[in-house]
Amino acid sequence: MIQAALSLALRSITQPRQVARWLIDLRLSREALVTGFALVVVINSLLFGVSVLLDPAPLPWFLARPAVYGGLQALSLIATLLGLYFGGRVLGGQASIQDITVLVIWMQILRALIQVLLLVLLPISAVLGGFLLSLTSVIGIWIMVSFVDEAHGFSNLLKSLGAIIIGLFGMAVVLSILLILLGIDPSGITANV
Template sequence: MMQQFRDLVILTVLRPAEAIEQIKAMHLPVRVSWALLVLGVMLSTVAIFARVLIFPVEIFPGVMFLDVVTPFGLFVTMTIVAATSAALLTFAGRQLGGQGTFATVLTYVAWLQIMRAVVEGAGLIVSFASFSLAVLAINLAGLYGIWIILQFQKGAHEFDSIGRALGSLVLTFVGLVMVISLLVAPFISV
């Protein structure tokens, strides 16, 4: 099992177009995808808070991360964003002629949450050597993650071009900004 997990992590990083095909072939039940999504968000939240407890972060001058963000608030926010992203990626992809289903997109979004937890966990470990290097690595992984999402969206919806995947990602981003502004704002305390 661990070998398959490691192989899929490596495949996702090196050849995301092939990774989405393996993910689709799993045909995971929707309830399993939801459980993986929640697990990934939970592990990411733990890793993020462990890192900022050990290495406090100032997000604004005089304002510490832990002063404004709670573990529960971050977990809820990340869960809402991930679930909404899955719905919007499905909707946007279908609007641009894609064939993907919510179950398929939810599975790949859940996998990306697991991947994020792996990155956050690795970032925590690297923080002990160099906090700045860990932050840089996490941010670079996030940027590369956009490429992975594009490949996953292309494969999930069976698009013939990366341009359609990019278009659906832009539509998703616009929708996500609207949803976040309506749903997440009450959980943010300043």
């Protein structure tokens, strides 16, 4: 099972459209998608907690509590899902919310794999860790653009990139409003970055 997951992760880099189509064609049930969503939130929150333990730099109060961080991550992922869905729909895309959900869940699994690698690599070499982080950021953009392109049926990477930009803008607006409603000052977040 682990070997199959690692093989799929590698194919996500070399053949992202085919992986996206395969994931979409699984036609996972709503219950499976909700469970997968919850699982990636928990896993990424735990990995964040481990990284905080390894580097105890001061954090804003809402990031220092794993449950709050997990809640914020869940909200962020929901906003991402909706942003990619509606951003693509605005440009004539055909993806369903389930299609986008399965792809975002897989992207979060890939992110967790990278976080594990970084947790191992950063204590050994900050330079190699920084290089891995930069490289995986570029690869992550490539995968996301390809996934959105396949899901929405654009056959046009520039259109997919436009859908992502529209989605990110919408996501930023929604998250800013949610943070304000939760009493978190967004300017305080950037002051700690």
